[in-house]
Amino acid sequence: MKTIALKKDLKKINSPTMADIVELKLMEFLKKTAFQPGDALPKEMELAEALGVSRNVVREGLSRLKMLGLIESRKRRGMVFVRPDILSSFEKILDPIIMDETTLKDIFELRLVLEMGLGELLYRNKTDKDIAVLEKIAKDQDGIGNTFRIKHELAFHGKLYEIAGNETLKRFQIMLLPIFAYVTEREDKPTQGTVNHADLVEILKHGTKEDFNKGMLEHLKPHFDRLENF
Amino acid sequence: MKTIALKKDLKKINSPTMADIVELKLMEFLKKTAFQPGDALPKEMELAEALGVSRNVVREGLSRLKMLGLIESRKRRGMVFVRPDILSSFEKILDPIIMDETTLKDIFELRLVLEMGLGELLYRNKTDKDIAVLEKIAKDQDGIGNTFRIKHELAFHGKLYEIAGNETLKRFQIMLLPIFAYVTEREDKPTQGTVNHADLVEILKHGTKEDFNKGMLEHLKPHFDRLENF
Numbered sequence: 001m002k003t004i005a006l007k008k009d010l011k012k013i014n015s016p017t018m019a020d021i022v023e024l025k026l027m028e029f030l031k032k033t034a035f036q037p038g039d040a041l042p043k044e045m046e047l048a049e050a051l052g053v054s055r056n057v058v059r060e061g062l063s064r065l066k067m068l069g070l071i072e073s074r075k076r077r078g079m080v081f082v083r084p085d086i087l088s089s090f091e092k093i094l095d096p097i098i099m100d101e102t103t104l105k106d107i108f109e110l111r112l113v114l115e116m117g118l119g120e121l122l123y124r125n126k127t128d129k130d131i132a133v134l135e136k137i138a139k140d141q142d143g144i145g146n147t148f149r150i151k152h153e154l155a156f157h158g159k160l161y162e163i164a165g166n167e168t169l170k171r172f173q174i175m176l177l178p179i180f181a182y183v184t185e186r187e188d189k190p191t192q193g194t195v196n197h198a199d200l201v202e203i204l205k206h207g208t209k210e211d212f213n214k215g216m217l218e219h220l221k222p223h224f225d226r227l228e229n230f
Numbered sequence: 231m232k233t234i235a236l237k238k239d240l241k242k243i244n245s246p247t248m249a250d251i252v253e254l255k256l257m258e259f260l261k262k263t264a265f266q267p268g269d270a271l272p273k274e275m276e277l278a279e280a281l282g283v284s285r286n287v288v289r290e291g292l293s294r295l296k297m298l299g300l301i302e303s304r305k306r307r308g309m310v311f312v313r314p315d316i317l318s319s320f321e322k323i324l325d326p327i328i329m330d331e332t333t334l335k336d337i338f339e340l341r342l343v344l345e346m347g348l349g350e351l352l353y354r355n356k357t358d359k360d361i362a363v364l365e366k367i368a369k370d371q372d373g374i375g376n377t378f379r380i381k382h383e384l385a386f387h388g389k390l391y392e393i394a395g396n397e398t399l400k401r402f403q404i405m406l407l408p409i410f411a412y413v414t415e416r417e418d419k420p421t422q423g424t425v426n427h428a429d430l431v432e433i434l435k436h437g438t439k440e441d442f443n444k445g446m447l448e449h450l451k452p453h454f455d456r457l458e459n460f
Binding site for chain 2: 027030031034035060063064067068069070083084086087089090092093094095097098099100102103106107109110112113114115116117118119120121124164166167168169172210213217224227
């Protein structure tokens with residue numbers, strides 16, 4: 001006779017809670033009604049009535065949208081729609097302590113891929129003034145040798161994202177670098193290749209985009225090699 | 231006499247709410263105590279007592295951690311710690327309808343930078359079997375001409391991320407592509423350069439990493455040119 005482990009074989013259906021549904025409905029509402037930043041939402045009570053749910057459930061739904069940065073409470077105006085800061089909730093959980101190894105590796109690689117893909121934008125946007133600023137940054141870091149310091153990385157690579165003209169990418173790397181440092185510091189290995197920051201500036205000044213891509217790869221080489229050990 | 235616009239010149243201090251503080255405290259607690267996935271959190275009442283706040287405030291704080299994907303409610307066990315899905319809340323708000331133009335451009339560029347930076351990982355990881363699958367995908371798309379279709383992009387570029395061995399990046403591009411399509415479809419312009427998917431496979435088969443980078447740039451060229459009009 002076949003043994004049937006009812007509880008094991010027949011998995012519980014993971015039905016969405018009322019708050020899940022209200023969250024979704026409110027999100028659709030914000031988009032469909034083409035809310036503009038600063039527009040006030042209907043009152044909690046009105047929403048509850050329209051959706052046919054309790055005020056508590058509406059409050060839970062609103063609290064979630066607040067968490068996502070889609071709405072804010074304003075004195076005397078109640079909840080208003082705001083343009084979400086797309087990186088803010090990402091930022092809160094991007095912590096190496098609570099990540100599994102696979103995600104840690106994925107995020108480590110993500111930074112490498114971003115740095116490697118920057119060449120085209122850099123060569124489209126760079127100005128002499130940019131290069132001068134970058135040169136100053138690299139010069140100030142002269143003599144630090146092969147130590148990975150977040151502040152030096154932020155200063156130099158952050159300026160690269162700035163030259164590329166992408167504020168989101170710049171903020172993104174500020175979030176990625178602590179994770180990068182965490183992985184890097186687990187081993188006592190070189191943290192940059194034979195091409196350093198000053199060399200990269202030199203290439204940006206006189207070299208081609210292809211030269212720059214090669215230089216950046218050489219600069220990051222120890223990190224790419226680190227991927228083998230994940 | 232100098233007119234003082236008190237309310238205008240003296241900006242209100244944006245002090246964190248009790249729920250903000252509790253959210254932060256709970257987050258620190260999870261990290262410091264080195265919670266493992268599946269570990270149950272103390273009861274709401276115990277947390278409220280330890281923090282010296284009301285149960286309502288604790289509930290609000292817990293609801294936020296839930297939203298971030300750090301905890302889940304389980305029947306009979308209460309709240310348990312789970313490894314956060316780092317992309318889930320990002321996914322919910324990554325919608326072109328609620329983005330301002332600058333963020334839209336930043337995200338559009340983000341995809342371009344990621345595609346351009348993929349070469350090194352591809353050449354480190356690709357196998358003959360990967361190339362064969364990719365070749366089949368490109369062949370099935372033969373004759374679609376210069377139309378941008380999300381499903382074709384997902385199939386081909388998704389496979390590239392798979393070959394690169396990065397699941398987070400693959401999911402990331404699934405989220406980025408609708409935004410990419412939204413921007414692309416605003417104008418009636420070419421959506422790929424003179425190098426198509428089949429050509430890229432050919433390069434991966436017989437060409438160098440440098441050839442591939444050049445090919446990818448040519449493939450994406452109309453999108454890079456689109457950046458001028460933002």
